[in-house]
Amino acid sequence: MTSPVSEQPGAAPANADVAAYAIRLGDDALILSHRLSEWTAHAPQIEEDLALANIALDLLGQARTLLAYGGAFSGRSEDDLAYLREERQFTNLQLTEIENGDFAVTMIRQLLFSCYQHELYRDLESSTDAQLAAIAAKAVKEVSYHVEHASTWVLRLGDGTELSHDRTQAALDAVWPYSHELFVDDELVRRMADSGVGPLPSVLRPAWLGAVQDVLTEATLVLPDDDWQPSGGRNGLHTEGFGYLLAEMQHLHRSHPGAQW
């Protein structure tokens, strides 16, 4: 994030709610982008290195427009938001921050999140907020490739060897609890839904579950029981690994304020 691409001059959210909402979605994209970028040079094959870096780049691009837009309300730049906030000020879903684990964990997380983002952006295309609608209309096309990529891998791993199947099922069991937070309705999203800015997350779940289930079934994986449902990301409560992620992501900017390259 060096010189920001400014959007239409004067594009700022109508009120603090829309700003906070845009920052939530921007935080999701930013943090998952960072997690995916950790795979660069470590993926199982070089094509996958490129794929994960590309998906991370798409998400970073979405994060930039969302954070620049959300920040415009309070005079904060995308860099201020990404590099100068503390852990408790980040409002991303915990699913986006959980550690990469093995490749199966990363792919299951990607499938669950990309299918969610696809439903969300499709809905946001008709948002009453013109800038969010424009960002979503652009991003939804990118995310459809992410869905396809994750689906292909989950199918290949789940319906692969006994070892790959078992590890992918274990990954699904470990990641599934974090999916519930995607669909929690709180006061902010209720106000967004009332004003036609964005959907109630709970409304997205049936279509999401259908899409995810299709892939999991074909991949011979079993949907875990809905048991533990960790949440709190939207309120700044994060997992233990998140602090380490921020330390790495923010280190350079905090050590050399205003650094550019």
Add this chain to the structure above:
Amino acid sequence: MTRPAETDLERLAALRLAAAAVPDPEIPVLTIEDLGILRDVRFAADGQPEVVLTPTYSGCPATEAIRSDVLARTGKLDPQARVVVELAPAWTTDWITDDGRTKLREYGIAPPRPTRTGPVPLQLGRRPEPVVQCPRCGSSDTELVSQFGSTPCKSLRRCRGCAEPFDEFKPL
């Protein structure tokens, strides 16, 4: 020597000509006009000329290079000229010109197929393979290696005819 006064239309036409010739930094055979990302050249509400661009992918780093190239070229004609980026309507590869498609093929990149419309059907392994011609030998017998290539806009394919790998500009 003073230049003869230009009409407003001539000013815009000259700016458009300058902006249109800016090459894409990642695929330099294409100009931004070929790519279909030069949306408009117009006078803004305050009377200053502005060049309107739209990004290809949200995170494409070329957007910033293009923006500064456009500013550098239009700035020579009119230091007041601005560049603005507009997201809507979202760019699609369907906007790449016929001329651009020919240039891509000659450069060794398969031009994009028409985009999918409507919701993306998730068909997994059952989806029929799209026909993509090898830009080198013209064979239609090619296979997908990876949806993600060296830049956000390209996927990686392999030709079973001539056995060479090639990039495809992926439909968006």
